[in-house]
Amino acid sequence: MSKNWSTFFxxxxxxxxxxxxxxxxxxxxxxICVTTGVPxxxxxxxxxIVFAGASQLVVNQLMAEHASMAVIILTGLVINxxxxxxxxSLAPHWTGLHPIKKGLLAYMLTDQAYAMSIARYNEPDGxxxxxxxxxxGSAITMWGCFNITTVxxxxxxxxxxxxxxxxxxxxxxxxxxxxxxxxxxxxxLAAAVGGAVALxxxxxxxxxxxxxxAVSGIVxxxxxxxxxxxx
Amino acid sequence: MVDMNTYWPxxxxxxxxxxxxxxxxxxxxxxxxxxxxxxxxxxxxPAAVLTALIVPSVLLHKNGVTSFAGWERLIAAxxxxxxxxxxxxxxxTIGSGMVVMWGLQALL
Numbered sequence: 001m002s003k004n005w006s007t008f009f010x011x012x013x014x015x016x017x018x019x020x021x022x023x024x025x026x027x028x029x030x031x032i033c034v035t036t037g038v039p040x041x042x043x044x045x046x047x048x049i050v051f052a053g054a055s056q057l058v059v060n061q062l063m064a065e066h067a068s069m070a071v072i073i074l075t076g077l078v079i080n081x082x083x084x085x086x087x088x089s090l091a092p093h094w095t096g097l098h099p100i101k102k103g104l105l106a107y108m109l110t111d112q113a114y115a116m117s118i119a120r121y122n123e124p125d126g127x128x129x130x131x132x133x134x135x136x137g138s139a140i141t142m143w144g145c146f147n148i149t150t151v152x153x154x155x156x157x158x159x160x161x162x163x164x165x166x167x168x169x170x171x172x173x174x175x176x177x178x179x180x181x182x183x184x185x186x187x188x189l190a191a192a193v194g195g196a197v198a199l200x201x202x203x204x205x206x207x208x209x210x211x212x213x214a215v216s217g218i219v220x221x222x223x224x225x226x227x228x229x230x231x
Numbered sequence: 232m233v234d235m236n237t238y239w240p241x242x243x244x245x246x247x248x249x250x251x252x253x254x255x256x257x258x259x260x261x262x263x264x265x266x267x268x269x270x271x272x273x274x275x276x277p278a279a280v281l282t283a284l285i286v287p288s289v290l291l292h293k294n295g296v297t298s299f300a301g302w303e304r305l306i307a308a309x310x311x312x313x314x315x316x317x318x319x320x321x322x323x324t325i326g327s328g329m330v331v332m333w334g335l336q337a338l339l
Binding site: 171 | 234238240241246249252256260261273278281283286287290297311312322324
């Protein structure tokens with residue numbers, strides 16, 4: 001097997017435990033769509049076209065409540081705005097790649113594929129691997145998981161009991177990535193400010209709390225680092 | 232019930248909009264020379280954004296009204312932080328957090 005494909009499978013392997021947390025989301029989304037009067041293929045189309053679970057759940061809820069189209073779309077897109085930051089963060093690692101390949105990889109971008117890939121890229125030997133292939137393996141694992149479970153949820157219902165709270169595996173995944181990434185004071189500050197502001201701003205409209213937290217964290221970090229270097 | 236007359240327009244606009252967000256910097260970064268300050272800020276994205284995702288999803292329960300999600304989730308998350316710090320292992324972090332949460336749920 002070529003080196004590139006073994007890098008691809010490394011991405012698949014590191015991401016596969018995350019199925020535990022994401023599968024319930026797909027099931028719930030598929031099941032909720034059907035209970036709100038959307039046909040099964042409507043649910044499946046939504047997951048394959050948009051492929052962003054958190055926004056899909058909110059958009060479906062707003063559609064069921066007959067919110068205006070503008071509010072529904074705006075709310076959904078604001079939830080996905082965090083991916084601007086993932087895009088900016090990954091972009092320097094994929095320079096020179098064909099735009100069509102970039103487009104395919106971008107379409108599959110998720111919190112999980114981003115987190116797994118950036119953690120790998122930042123390891124000491126991160127620059128020696130085929131970075132797009134590692135991400136591709138991670139992203140397609142998430143893509144398959146979410147879309148297959150959407151189909152299952154739409155036809156069979158959400159058969160995993162919600163009391164199991166498997167969705168808790170998602171924040172745990174991010175903890176596994178963030179904690180080793182906090183190596184100095186500025187990054188610790190970024191995390192602390194980002195988390196605190198996101199919590200405090202949780203009630204902002206259009207789910208803006210997450211963006212508020214993320215941006216404050218980055219700015220706090222930047223200011224702290226400047227102070228450190230300027231003495 | 233969802234109005235199917237607006238369903239596909241909404242899904243398609245969401246799909247295009249979300250794709251543009253995802254593609255944005257990935258597409259144009261080759262043609263940009265970013266100032267050093269921006270490059271440094273890019274390094275902070277994982278810690279800031281992922282923690283902004285973690286904290287509300289661990290602490291808050293959103294079901295119409297927002298409320299504290301419970302001590303078992305907070306304690307489980309803190310154990311996961313410790314395990315992540317000591318082992319740097321993703322599977323061990325997820326596994327320990329889930330087991331602690333389930334254990335506390337059974338006890339409390």
